[in-house]
């Protein structure tokens with residue numbers, strides 16, 4: 191288990207992380223979210239023991255994080271730190287050896303992963319000759335080659351096309367199935383919604399929301415109703431509990447204060463014609479995030 195307990199980090203006078211706590215269990219994918227400057231990278235650096243917390247402690251499997259357990263952690267940093275003059279093979283051997291692996295074992299695994307990421311033809315090529323997305327794949331391979339207990343992924347999907355996002359996600363899910371811990375950051379809420387169970391949202395180092403995605407969605411009471419049909423939109427706008435009505439292509443999207451107002455909307459929809467869709471959905475994580483961060487900024 192990764193345990194972050196009451197961690198605070200100052201850079202001089204700048205408070206980057208303020209009293210942050212969370213845990214990541216085996217087989218869990220955890221999301222660390224926040225706008226630029228929220229404190230995500232600082233938190234990752236502390237987990238990787240590249241930075242000391244000013245206060246609080248971080249443990250992995252009950253041991254304080256530090257050089258002694260670096261073999262148990264694999265990471266993809268935001269600055270994508272590859273040794274660009276090396277070939278792909280040299281690069282992965284270099285990192286694998288640092289993590290205590292034998293060259294023979296590294297080469298066997300390397301062939302598997304290069305094939306899996308569809309970059310086998312670049313094995314003997316210099317890193318600098320690869321496209322950005324392919325460099326990202328190689329960095330990801332260096333992060334996972336030693337099968338770490340904990341994977342720390344800072345913005346792993348940035349710069350990837352949708353097919354490669356899928357590929358990265360499927361590999362990350364496999365690690366989850368194997369009981370590994372995964373912590374990742376992203377600005378893209380749809381990525382978070384797709385596959386993380388627990389999350390923390392940071393704003394200027396402070397935790398504005400934390401917990402399981404399911405609970406967060408349940409507790410956020412506003413709902414969205416999607417309707418297709420010929421309905422009096424003006425009447426909908428005036429109904430009790432309705433916050434917003436907009437039309438997106440064929441669909442009418444109605445935002446309501448809570449479940450309590452579904453009936454109000456339904457009564458109006460029944461008066462319309464050609465109704466062939468009426469679905470009540472939870473608000474998206476993006477909407478929850480914007481609403482929270484917006485509110486917090488205004489305070």
Ligand code: ATP
Pocket residue numbers: 201204205206224225226227228229230231232233268
């Ligand atoms: P981004 O999404 O832009 O990468 P982030 O959430 O990773 O942002 P951090 O890089 O952790 O945020 O930064 C948190 C805060 O700490 C910011 O206010 C930033 O300016 C500050 N900060 C980060 N590194 C340093 C440093 N070396 N010295 C001083 N302040 C720093």
